[in-house]
Amino acid sequence: MFNGSGTLSRTLAVLVALFILIPMLLVAVMSFGQGSSLRFPPQSFTLDSYAAYFKSSSWTIPTLNSFVIGAFSAILALAITTPAAFAFTLYDFRGKRLIRLLVMMPLMVPFIVMALAYFFFFGRIGLLNTMAGVIIAHACLSIPIVFLIQSASLKGFDWTLVRASQACGAGAFTTFRRICLPILRPSFLVAGLFAFITSFDETVVALFISGRAASTLPRRMFESVRQESDPIVAVVSTLLFGVVAAVALIVAARQRRAARPANR
């Protein structure tokens, strides 16, 4: 009944996919519409809104901001989480469970609560409405997912390789650089991509703390929908969807490649 080739299961899969995709497709169709407001169905198709998007610095700057913030928060999250993941995998220490709970905290605390906390705290230390502030906040938010992915890959890592490398004459740093890093790099890249997407996608905290100077794309979109109902929003949504889909495909392809030698 539940065999993979069953017509029923295939129909169900297609229905679910449509259920998820149709709203996205509606937005994509609207992005090609004419006029200065969002309408469905559009009267005629044009690329005017796309041109408007790329010409308007009120859109391109937040886009750039989002990429910069995403990239730096991913790097920051990796820099914080990598030593932690190593320590959690290799050592037992007092308070390990408590610290793990702390590391996973951003996953459990509602974003709006985090956003408020950042709003007041960053206000005091002068990080409100700055790129640095958003980068720090987003890095914190993506720590749990990065930590989980890295821990999983470290758990699967064959630690005798470290001993083998030492027995070959390599010190700790050389072993990390020549053995651990090349083997772990694919999964660490995946972790970084997830951190990037988390940041790129995040709206609530960005709304509270990014301000005009460091406005991210989701924040700009939110303002646009509220104030202008501009068809450019549909353009941005379509582009965003494209970017996320591309990243997801890259990740899937990488994992497939990583999984291949093990199947031999």
Next chain:
Amino acid sequence: MTENDAPFLRLDAIVKRYPGTPAPAVDGISVDIQRGEFVSLLGPSGSGKTTTLLMIAGFELPSEGRILLEGRDIVGLPPHRRNFGMVFQNYALFPHMTVAQNVAYPLELRKIPTAEVRATVGRYLEMVGLSGLAGRRPTELSGGQQQRVALARALVFSPPVVLMDEPLGALDKNLREQLQVEIKELQKSLGITLIYVTHDQSEAMTMSDRIAVFNHGRIDQIAPPDRIYRRPATRFVGEFVGDSNMIEGRAIAGEIGLADSPLGRITCTDGTSVLTSGQPVLVMIRPELVRLSNRPTPQNGARLVVSRTTNYGDRVLVEGIGPNDTPLRLRVSAREAEDCRPGSQIDVAWDPEDVHVLPRSA
């Protein structure tokens, strides 16, 4: 003792305690190993043999004691500065490197010029019979081939000492025997000092110059294989290495080399020093040295009732019950075994030279 008389590698009263465990994992081990010697550390799991190897390698620190290489204490040296080759049970090849890159790795770390690295790697790959596979990845190789790569990687930088931790444990029997021969030949032709951890007694028997038998963190005996087999120092060694009959007896007062046992009087030519009057002794006779006899033997023999036979193909193990309900095992040929049906009576005998005597306390 002068520098020159000092052993090549000396373990001096090594103790390893782990926090939270009452008994030390290694409890005062002292061994001298000569240059070019093949020494096996043999014992059941948890006997301390692997811990000892890891301390020699530098991956574990001894709680007490010294490890001397040519008279110099190396306990303070980290593993990568000891310059020892090591082979692991699970091969531990670097999956992101080719076979040649794996073998070249120790040489690159030693800043050897590229041309020389290439030549040396080629020579060692040829030595282990993998010349054609230099460009392959470890995942593309069979278990036996992978362990050959690991072997080449451990030998390629001509280390003074090579350590192997159950290197053949993951391989099937035929391949294991083939690699035993190859490792032994490599060790001999290259003059390698090799310390080899195994729980497989036949592996230790066939390969080693000397075997150190581990029991609960101590070495019960360290000796050449035939001595370990024929003259075990303790009951544990006798029972762990090979099959054995252990008969509890008592030395007869006033007689030299004679013990009283449930199987009657047994003459002992070896170990007479423990045979002082009335002392409880343990008499060991290997089952393959007990033979069928066509007449009852009053001394150094017994009449058995066969309880079970097990055919191993080359030999048949016959288990019987002798006088005073004393069990005795013997190995005979398949043709001899035809007379040994369960329930039948057989007479057996052994030569006094094949009897080994131990103090009962050991």
